[in-house]
Amino acid sequence: MNRTIPALSTVSALAVLGLTVAAAPTAAAAPAVASAPTCGPSVRMINRLNIVCVTVDGPSVRAYGVSTQLAPGSGRSFIYKVSATVLGGESLGTESGSAYLGSGTAYIGGPSGVVPCGSTVRASFSLTDFGTPPPTSVVDVVVTC
Numbered sequence: 001m002n003r004t005i006p007a008l009s010t011v012s013a014l015a016v017l018g019l020t021v022a023a024a025p026t027a028a029a030a031p032a033v034a035s036a037p038t039c040g041p042s043v044r045m046i047n048r049l050n051i052v053c054v055t056v057d058g059p060s061v062r063a064y065g066v067s068t069q070l071a072p073g074s075g076r077s078f079i080y081k082v083s084a085t086v087l088g089g090e091s092l093g094t095e096s097g098s099a100y101l102g103s104g105t106a107y108i109g110g111p112s113g114v115v116p117c118g119s120t121v122r123a124s125f126s127l128t129d130f131g132t133p134p135p136t137s138v139v140d141v142v143v144t145c
Helices: 004-016
Strands: 043-045 048-057 060-069 076-086 091-101 105-114 120-128 136-142
Touching (some): 043 120, 060 091, 060 120
Antiparallel strands (some): 048 060, 076 091, 091 105, 120 136
């Protein structure tokens, strides 16, 4: 069945009467905006600068480490640890393991989760070269929803 003709007839009739057809307004979804990451102080480990960061998007948080090689050279393996905890509450977890980090900047994934609005999340990131006590970057972030 062809329904275009009656629709065109209705539009033509309205035009003859001097009326215009307006498109129905559409609901536009607001774009999701994640906050800029909040990062802790940088700490130096051998030839790398390490920083922990937390990104907050509503009640969702994600912690991660950022490690940048400071001077040219070949990469090497490191042991990493990224942790996050709700202060006065539960741990969001710890991601740890071994990673080969080359030149440039590396992003090391950490724990994520949903926390109550108004909570403070403490995240930490450390990198060690198999035995050296690691300096740790720590940051506290208030989750404002």
